[in-house]
Amino acid sequence: MRLFLICCLLSISFSASASQIALIIDDMGNTKQDAQAFTLPANVTFAILPNKPLSKTFSNRAAAQQREVILHMPMESLAGNNQEKNVLLSTMAPNQIVQTLKTALSTVPHAVGVNNHMGSRLTQLTLPMSVTMEFLSERGLFFVDSRTTRYSKAEIIAKKNGVLSTKRNVFIDHTPSLEQIDKQFNRLLSLSKKFGYAVGIAHPYPQTLEYLKTHLVTLQQHGITLVKMSDVVSSSASYAYHPKDKPEPISPAL
Numbered sequence: 001m002r003l004f005l006i007c008c009l010l011s012i013s014f015s016a017s018a019s020q021i022a023l024i025i026d027d028m029g030n031t032k033q034d035a036q037a038f039t040l041p042a043n044v045t046f047a048i049l050p051n052k053p054l055s056k057t058f059s060n061r062a063a064a065q066q067r068e069v070i071l072h073m074p075m076e077s078l079a080g081n082n083q084e085k086n087v088l089l090s091t092m093a094p095n096q097i098v099q100t101l102k103t104a105l106s107t108v109p110h111a112v113g114v115n116n117h118m119g120s121r122l123t124q125l126t127l128p129m130s131v132t133m134e135f136l137s138e139r140g141l142f143f144v145d146s147r148t149t150r151y152s153k154a155e156i157i158a159k160k161n162g163v164l165s166t167k168r169n170v171f172i173d174h175t176p177s178l179e180q181i182d183k184q185f186n187r188l189l190s191l192s193k194k195f196g197y198a199v200g201i202a203h204p205y206p207q208t209l210e211y212l213k214t215h216l217v218t219l220q221q222h223g224i225t226l227v228k229m230s231d232v233v234s235s236s237a238s239y240a241y242h243p244k245d246k247p248e249p250i251s252p253a254l
């Protein structure tokens with residue numbers, strides 16, 4: 001009986017300390033003001049837009065902080081408002097997709113993975129996603145599905161191609177009011193407690209950065225650890241082999 005109690009206590013304390021969150025700041029590199037994000041803890045990952053005047057500078061500066069960098073790859077959206085240059089489009093031939101990815105990646109040095117900027121159209125399509133994932137597999141890069149549509153096939157196709165992958169669970173500041181940011185941040189925490197890990201995406205808005213600076217330091221009190229994106233990607237990939245043991249966190253449709 002005593003042994004049973006000790007085991008229970010151990011497993012409780014283990015699960016309490018085992019909750020993890022990974023946080024990505026998307027759309028980095030658009031403006032100089034985004035540099036405010038460099039004051040966030042180094043475990044916060046930066047998703048840097050390619051082909052921008054600040055892409056390389058930001059990537060190098062993040063790497064110097066031992067911060068993980070991922071390529072924030074522009075992909076075609078359903079709305080068709082693809083303002084970024086060199087967006088991956090559904091009309092592209094496979095070699096154009098590969099070339100566009102190569103060019104983008106060359107402007108974001110140190111990238112260890114990729115997530116999609118927009119992409120509600122492209123991530124639903126098997127051919128461009130297969131070409132993209134083959135490329136990522138060759139380069140040894142992981143993929144985080146931003147889940148800009150509930151119909152995204154990106155994660156399934158990534159896994160088929162042996163690409164380590166996971167998906168975004170919560171957008172922190174889709175509605176950038178402080179009230180919503182707080183609500184979504186707390187949602188991220190409760191998902192991580194429920195499933196062991198959760199992935200949040202935020203943007204370098206001044207109010208978001210301010211909020212995160214104050215609240216990320218309180219994670220320990222909640223028994224949650226802020227980890228690098230690659231930590232979650234490697235462990236969520238192993239969960240995939242035991243889908244019954246570990247229900248997948250649900251993603252809101254956007």
Ligand SMILES: [Zn+2]
Pocket residue numbers: 026027072116117118
């Ligand atoms: Zn974006």
